[in-house]
Amino acid sequence: MSRGRLAIVVVAVVVALVLWRVLAPGTANTVVVYVSHDQVFSEPILKDFERDVGIRVKAVYDTEETKSAGVMNRLIAEKANPQADVYWANEPIRAEVLRQQGVSAPYRSPSAEGIAEQFRNPEGYWTGFSARARMLIVDRGLKDKPVSIQAYTDSRFNGKTVIANPLFGTTTAHVAALFTLWGDYRTKAFLDAMRKNGVHISSSNGESADQVATGSFQFALVDSDDVHNREKQGQAVEGVYPDQEEGGLGCFIVPNAVVLIKGGPHTEAGKKLIDYLLSRETEKKLAYSDAAQIPLHPGVEPPSGVRRLETLKVMKVDYAVVAAKMESIQPLLRDWVGH
Amino acid sequence: MERRLTLLLVVFALVIVGLLPLAAMLGKSIFVDGRLTLAVYERLFANPGQYWTPIGHSLTLATFTAGCATLLGVPLGLLLGKTDLPFRRALAVLLSIPLLLPPYMLAVCWFNLLASNGVLARVIPARALELLSGWLFDLPGCLWVLVSAFMPVVMILTLVYLHAVNPRLEEAGRLITGWPAILHHVTLPMILPGILFGGILVFLLALGEVGVPMFLRYPVFPVETLTQFSAFYDFGAAAAAATPLLAVTLLVLTLERLYLREKTYRLRPTTPGRRMLLVPLGRWRASALLAVGLLAAAIVVLPLLALIVSSLSPFAYPQAWSKAADSLGRSLVFATAGATLLTVFGFFCGYLIHHRALRLWRAVDTLTLLMFTLPGTVIGVGLIALWNRPGTGFLYASAAMVILAYLAQYTALTSRITLATLANVPQSLEEAAQMTGAPWLARMGHVVVPAALPGVMAAWLIGFIFCLRDLGASMLVYPAGQDTLPVRIYTLMANGAPSLISALCVILVAVTLISLAILSSLFRAMGSHR
Numbered sequence: 001m002s003r004g005r006l007a008i009v010v011v012a013v014v015v016a017l018v019l020w021r022v023l024a025p026g027t028a029n030t031v032v033v034y035v036s037h038d039q040v041f042s043e044p045i046l047k048d049f050e051r052d053v054g055i056r057v058k059a060v061y062d063t064e065e066t067k068s069a070g071v072m073n074r075l076i077a078e079k080a081n082p083q084a085d086v087y088w089a090n091e092p093i094r095a096e097v098l099r100q101q102g103v104s105a106p107y108r109s110p111s112a113e114g115i116a117e118q119f120r121n122p123e124g125y126w127t128g129f130s131a132r133a134r135m136l137i138v139d140r141g142l143k144d145k146p147v148s149i150q151a152y153t154d155s156r157f158n159g160k161t162v163i164a165n166p167l168f169g170t171t172t173a174h175v176a177a178l179f180t181l182w183g184d185y186r187t188k189a190f191l192d193a194m195r196k197n198g199v200h201i202s203s204s205n206g207e208s209a210d211q212v213a214t215g216s217f218q219f220a221l222v223d224s225d226d227v228h229n230r231e232k233q234g235q236a237v238e239g240v241y242p243d244q245e246e247g248g249l250g251c252f253i254v255p256n257a258v259v260l261i262k263g264g265p266h267t268e269a270g271k272k273l274i275d276y277l278l279s280r281e282t283e284k285k286l287a288y289s290d291a292a293q294i295p296l297h298p299g300v301e302p303p304s305g306v307r308r309l310e311t312l313k314v315m316k317v318d319y320a321v322v323a324a325k326m327e328s329i330q331p332l333l334r335d336w337v338g339h
Numbered sequence: 340m341e342r343r344l345t346l347l348l349v350v351f352a353l354v355i356v357g358l359l360p361l362a363a364m365l366g367k368s369i370f371v372d373g374r375l376t377l378a379v380y381e382r383l384f385a386n387p388g389q390y391w392t393p394i395g396h397s398l399t400l401a402t403f404t405a406g407c408a409t410l411l412g413v414p415l416g417l418l419l420g421k422t423d424l425p426f427r428r429a430l431a432v433l434l435s436i437p438l439l440l441p442p443y444m445l446a447v448c449w450f451n452l453l454a455s456n457g458v459l460a461r462v463i464p465a466r467a468l469e470l471l472s473g474w475l476f477d478l479p480g481c482l483w484v485l486v487s488a489f490m491p492v493v494m495i496l497t498l499v500y501l502h503a504v505n506p507r508l509e510e511a512g513r514l515i516t517g518w519p520a521i522l523h524h525v526t527l528p529m530i531l532p533g534i535l536f537g538g539i540l541v542f543l544l545a546l547g548e549v550g551v552p553m554f555l556r557y558p559v560f561p562v563e564t565l566t567q568f569s570a571f572y573d574f575g576a577a578a579a580a581a582t583p584l585l586a587v588t589l590l591v592l593t594l595e596r597l598y599l600r601e602k603t604y605r606l607r608p609t610t611p612g613r614r615m616l617l618v619p620l621g622r623w624r625a626s627a628l629l630a631v632g633l634l635a636a637a638i639v640v641l642p643l644l645a646l647i648v649s650s651l652s653p654f655a656y657p658q659a660w661s662k663a664a665d666s667l668g669r670s671l672v673f674a675t676a677g678a679t680l681l682t683v684f685g686f687f688c689g690y691l692i693h694h695r696a697l698r699l700w701r702a703v704d705t706l707t708l709l710m711f712t713l714p715g716t717v718i719g720v721g722l723i724a725l726w727n728r729p730g731t732g733f734l735y736a737s738a739a740m741v742i743l744a745y746l747a748q749y750t751a752l753t754s755r756i757t758l759a760t761l762a763n764v765p766q767s768l769e770e771a772a773q774m775t776g777a778p779w780l781a782r783m784g785h786v787v788v789p790a791a792l793p794g795v796m797a798a799w800l801i802g803f804i805f806c807l808r809d810l811g812a813s814m815l816v817y818p819a820g821q822d823t824l825p826v827r828i829y830t831l832m833a834n835g836a837p838s839l840i841s842a843l844c845v846i847l848v849a850v851t852l853i854s855l856a857i858l859s860s861l862f863r864a865m866g867s868h869r
Contacts, residue, residue, distance in 0.1 A: 032819040032820075033819075034819075038834045038835075039827075039830040039831050039835075040831055040834050040835045040836075041834065057820070058818075058819035058820030058821075059819060059820055060817070060819045060820075060822075061822070061826075061830035062830065073574075073716070073719075073720060073815065074723065074815060076574075077574065077720055077723040077724060077727065078723060078727050080727070080728070081727045081728055081729055081732060081735075083727070083735070083736055083819065084819070165553075201556065202556065203553045203554050203556060206834070207554075216472075225834060226834075229834055290834070291834075337558075338392075338558060
C-alpha cells in the first residue's frame with residue numbers, strides 16, 4: 001500500500017472514531033426526558049437535577065413551529081420501543097392523551113404529597129405541578145378594563161380583541177374546558193358571538209400578547225407567562241385574572257404535568273427525575289423564574305408578582321373530561337377558525 | 340456488471356432511506372388495526388367543500404411565489420453570472436443569505452421590522468407602517484417572505500446552468516448579431532430547463548410551506564396535516580391529509596418530466612479550457628448595480644439589519660454562545676457528514692439518471708424530488724416508524740438518524756446538480772478510459788469525477804447549506820441531548836429573550852458564511868492544483 005493510500009485509510013479510521021464518539025448514544029447513569037415546557041425555563045431545572053442528583057439528563061425539547069407537536073408525536077411513534085423515560089408536559093391534556101394511548105405508566109411520587117387531587121391523575125399516570133393561569137393581557141392605557149372572558153362578546157371591544165388559534169395549544173384546552181362547564185349550546189353561542197364581535201385570530205399566545213403590547217388590540221386571552229414576560233420587558237400591558245367575581249367561572253389553571261413512560265430505558269432514574277420535578281424546591285424555582293408559575297404545593301411562597309393558588313378562584317374542571325372533549329370539538333373549531 | 344451492481348446498491352439505499360419511510364407513513368393511513376381500509380380518507384374528506392378555500396390559497400401562494408421568484412431570480416442570475424456587473428460575486432453571496440435561514444425565521448425578522456416598536460417605526464410614518472403591517476399579515480406578506488426565501492434557488496440554478504452553456508454557440512451568434520438577441524435566442528433557451536426546474540422547485544417548496552403562512556395568518560392547506568399531527572396525534576390522518584398536495588406534486592413532476600426532461604440533454608459539452616463569455620453592460624453598469632443593490636437592501640439587508648439590531652444587547656452573544664456552542668459543533672459535524680454522503684449519493688443518482696443506466700431512472704428522479712418537497716414532519720415520523728425497532732435501536736438512538744433524514748430530504752439537490760454537471764462532461768472521456776480497460780469505479784474516480792469536480796464541489800456546498808439549516812425532519816429524529824443549532828434556536832424561541840434569539844440567528848448566518856468562504860477557497864485551491 002502506498003503512503004498516500006495509507007494516509008487516507010488512517011484519516012478515515014480517525015474520522016470514523018470521532019464520528020462514532022459524537023454520534024453514538026451513551027446509556028449509563030442517564031435519564032432521557034422529552035420536554036414540552038419552554039426550554040428557557042426547563043433547561044435550568046434539568047441542569048440543577050444533574051448537579052444535585054448526579055444523573056446525566058438527555059433532553060429533547062419541543063418547538064413553537066410545530067405547535068409543540070414534535071415531542072408528542074415522537075412519544076406516540078416510539079410507543080412500541082420507547083426511547084424516553086419521562087415526559088415533562090406543559091399542560092395535563094397531553095399527559096391525558098398519552099395515558100389514553102397507553103404510552104405512560106403509573107407512578108405515585110412521594111413528592112406529590114399535598115398537591116390537590118384536581119391536578120393529579122387518580123391512578124398516578126400523570127401529576128401536575130407549577131401551573132400557569134389563563135389570563136387576559138390588557139392594554140395598560142385602557143380605562144375600563146375587561147374582567148371576564150365574556151368581554152370578548154362586549155360591543156365596546158368590537159374588532160379590538162385577539163385570541164390564539166384554538167386549534168392548537170392551551171387555547172384549545174381552555175375552549176374545551178368551557179364546553180365541559182357550559183355545555184355545547186352555550187359555548188357555541190359564545191364562540192359565535194365572539195366571531196360576530198370581530199375577534200382576530202393569531203397563530204399563538206405569544207403573538208397575541210405581542211399584538212396587545214404593540215397596541216394593535218386592546219386585550220387577549222393568553223397564558224400567565226406571556227403576560228409576565230411582556231411586563232418584564234417593560235411593555236405597556238397588565239394582566240387580569242378573569243372571572244374572579246362571586247359566582248364567577250374562575251380562572252382556568254394549566255399545570256405542568258410529569259409522566260413516567262411505560263417501558264422506558266432508565267425507569268429508576270426517571271422516577272428520581274419525577275420526584276425532583278414535583279418537589280417544593282422545583283416549584284419555588286419555577287415561581288421565581290421568568291416563567292412565574294403558580295406553585296401547587298401549599299405553603300410554597302411565590303414572589304410578589306405571582307398569586308398563590310389559594311387566593312385565586314379556580315375553574316373546576318376534570319382534565320380527563322376536557323381531553324376527551326377536545327377531540328370532539330375539533331371540527332367545530334376548524335369551522336370557527338375558517339379552515 | 341460493476342456499474343450495474345453499484346447503481347443497484349444506490350437504488351436499494353434510496354428505497355430504504357426514502358421510499359420505505361414514505362410507505363410506512365402512507366401505510367398508516369390505509370391499515371387501521373391491521374385491516375386494509377379507506378375509512379381514514381372517508382372521514383377526512385367527507386365534506387370536501389371545506390378544503391377548497393385553503394387549497395385555493397395554497398395554489399395561489401405557490402403559483403405567485405414561483406412566478407415572482409422566477410421573474411426576479413433569472414434576471415439576477417444573468418446579471419450576476421453573465422455580465423461584468425461590479426461586485427457580482429459579493430452580491431450573489433448577499434442575495435443567497437435568505438436561503439441560509441429557515442423561512443419562518445425570516446417571517447419573524449419582518450414582523451420585528453414592521454412592528455410598531457420595530458426598527459422601521461423610527462424612520463417611517465405610523466400610517467405607512469400600519470399599512471405595511473396590514474399587508475404583512477396577508478397574502479402579500481406571505482408572498483414577500485417566501486419570494487425572498489426561495490428566490491435564491493432560481494438565481495443559483497440560473498448561475499449553475501449558465502456554466503453549462505457552450506460559449507462556442509454564443510461566439511457564433513456574435514458574428515451576426517448583438518448580445519440581446521444572443522441572450523434571447525441562444526443563452527436563455529439553453530438554460531430554460533434550469534429556469535423551469537427552479538420555478539417548479541419553488542412552487543413545490545411554497546406549496547408545502549406551513550410556518551410562514553401560519554405565522555402571517557394566511558390559511559393554507561398544509562395546516563390540515565399539521566392539525567392532524569398536533570391536535571389528534573393521528574399519523575394515518577396526517578398522511579391522508581397530505582395526499583392532495585402529494586397528488587399536486589406528482590402532477591407537477593409528471594408535467595416536468597414530459598415537457599422538460601428531454602430538453603436537459605440538449606446541453607452540449609463545453610470545450611475544455613473555454614471560459615464563459617461575459618456580456619459588457621457598458622453605460623447600464625451603474626444603473627444595473629443600483630437596481631441589484633436596492634433589491635438586495637430590500638430583501639436581505641433590511642431583515643438582516645433588524646436581526647443584528649435586535650441582537651445588540653450586552654449579554655446576548657456570550658449567553659448565546661454558552662447556550663448553543665455544543666449545538667453549533669454538532670450542526671457542523673452533522674452537516675459535514677450529511678453533505679459528504681449527499682454528494683456521493685447524489686452523484687450516483689445523477690449519473691444513473693443522466694445515462695439512464697437502469698430502467699428505473701425516472702422513478703429514482705421522481706422519488707428524490709418527491710422527498711425533497713414532502714414536509715419534514717412526514718419524513719420524520721416515517722423514519723421513526725421504520726427505524727425505531729429493537730433490532731435497529733442502536734441506530735435509531737444515534738445521530739445517524741439525522742444523517743438519514745438529510746439523505747431522505749436533500750438527495751434531489753445533489754442529484755440534480757450532478758445531472759447538470761454531467762451534461763457538461765464529454766461522454767468520450769469515459770469511453771476512452773473504458774477502451775484502456777479501466778473498470779467502472781476506476782473510470783469514475785479517475786476520469787468522470789475529476790472532470791465533474793466543480794459540480795461535485797458545488798453539490799457538497801449546497802448539501803452542506805441545507806443540512807446546516809435543516810429543521811423539519813431532524814427535529815423529530817435528533818437523539819436526546821444532541822440537538823442542532825436550528826433546533827436549539829426554535830426551542831429557545833418560546834419565551835426566550837428576543838436579543839438571544841437574534842444573536843443565535845446571526846451566529847447561524849455568520850458560521851454558514853464563514854464555513855462556505857473557507858470551503859470555497861479550499862475547493863478553488865484544489866481545483867487549481869488539478
